[in-house]
Amino acid sequence: MIxxxxxxxxxxxxxxFPEAQGVFSWLLSAITLATKMIQAKVRQAGLLDxxxxxxxxxxxxxxxQKLDVYANQALLHCLGLRDSVAMLVSEENExxxxxxxxxxxxxxxxxxxxxxxxxxxxxxxxxxxxxxxxRRPDSQHDLQRVCLQAGSKQVAAGYVVYGSSTIMxxxxxxxxxxxxxxxxIGAYVLSHDNLRMPKQGMYYSVNEGQAHTFPDExxxxxxxxxxxxxxxxxxxxxxxxxxxxxxxxxxxxxVFLYPPTRQYQKGKLRLMxxxxxxxxxxxxxxxxxxxxxxxxxxxxxxxxxxxTPLILGSQMEVEAFGK
Ligand code: P6P
Numbered sequence: 001m002i003x004x005x006x007x008x009x010x011x012x013x014x015x016x017f018p019e020a021q022g023v024f025s026w027l028l029s030a031i032t033l034a035t036k037m038i039q040a041k042v043r044q045a046g047l048l049d050x051x052x053x054x055x056x057x058x059x060x061x062x063x064x065q066k067l068d069v070y071a072n073q074a075l076l077h078c079l080g081l082r083d084s085v086a087m088l089v090s091e092e093n094e095x096x097x098x099x100x101x102x103x104x105x106x107x108x109x110x111x112x113x114x115x116x117x118x119x120x121x122x123x124x125x126x127x128x129x130x131x132x133x134x135r136r137p138d139s140q141h142d143l144q145r146v147c148l149q150a151g152s153k154q155v156a157a158g159y160v161v162y163g164s165s166t167i168m169x170x171x172x173x174x175x176x177x178x179x180x181x182x183x184x185i186g187a188y189v190l191s192h193d194n195l196r197m198p199k200q201g202m203y204y205s206v207n208e209g210q211a212h213t214f215p216d217e218x219x220x221x222x223x224x225x226x227x228x229x230x231x232x233x234x235x236x237x238x239x240x241x242x243x244x245x246x247x248x249x250x251x252x253x254x255v256f257l258y259p260p261t262r263q264y265q266k267g268k269l270r271l272m273x274x275x276x277x278x279x280x281x282x283x284x285x286x287x288x289x290x291x292x293x294x295x296x297x298x299x300x301x302x303x304x305x306x307x308t309p310l311i312l313g314s315q316m317e318v319e320a321f322g323k
Contacts, residue, residue: 005179005188023084034078035160042162059094071114086136109134113273117241126163128243132277151276151297171284197287200316201253213262255313267309288318
């Protein structure tokens with residue numbers, strides 16, 4: 001018996017948000033629709049002359065790949081059509097996109113990275129979409145307060161990895177569920193029911209090429225992992241695409257880390273649309289996520305594009321940092 005993502009959203013909502021009358025599951029369906037549009041383009045990247053830069057740079061100053069632009073437009077379009085969306089925050093947009101909706105209608109804020117790791121598309125490496133959903137605080141009109149909420153306030157988070165298959169993983173705070181897109185029927189079908197991250201893994205995942213610039217506590221930590229102090233030696237796996245590296249960590253355990261480096265003194269990854277959603281999912285699956293000092297989900301954001309160091313993965317490995 002197959003369970004589609006849509007059926008799962010509805011079931012989750014009936015048990016968790018009965019007051020939402022279908023609005024919440026309708027919102028999630030906008031995201032799955034956009035990701036189906038994105039995956040169709042990603043699968044044909046080499047054929048549709050979408051390779052290479054769109055000629056612009058985004059707010060991060062990074063060369064915008066044409067698929068980045070397409071992915072961002074797909075999410076802005078599909079989500080913008082939902083009356084329940086009050087505001088959208090995207091890695092590709094310097095400012096939030098605000099919709100003039102009454103507080104009792106526009107109840108949600110969606111934050112997303114439309115196509116993370118897109119520089120890998122030209123070499124056919126997995127890329128992904130990451131999203132996070134917050135409630136609009138009651139009668140809150142201050143834009144800053146609406147979109148700058150700590151990760152602990154998320155009502156849902158998820159990612160889609162466009163890899164050897166297209167898999168969507170999400171949580172609404174009651175466990176983690178994975179769905180594989182079945183191209184034959186165009187639906188996401190439940191494939192990972194109540195996903196749990198192993199308490200310890202065999203892999204650590206970090207860009208070793210930057211290790212000489214990591215702060216000492218990170219270098220000491222990696223030396224301890226390599227020397228087997230956690231009971232066994234480790235192999236390293238690093239795709240260079242956050243969603244792919246995290247999805248492996250979800251299934252196999254271990255730890256992913258992006259430390260502060262000489263180029264990125266506060267770490268490279270973004271709090272709002274990379275660290276927070278993946279931290280929520282990791283914790284819901286029995287894992288952990290810190291910035292080296294604090295639980296990621298406790299960080300009070302100061303701006304929508306702020307970066308953070310990230311240590312993310314199995315409880316055993318994350319707890320061992322700093323010991
Ligand atoms: P580095 C991709 O550009 C990305 O934002 C993440 O997907 C990935 O984890 C990270 O950067 C890789 O960065 O500096 O190791 O190439």
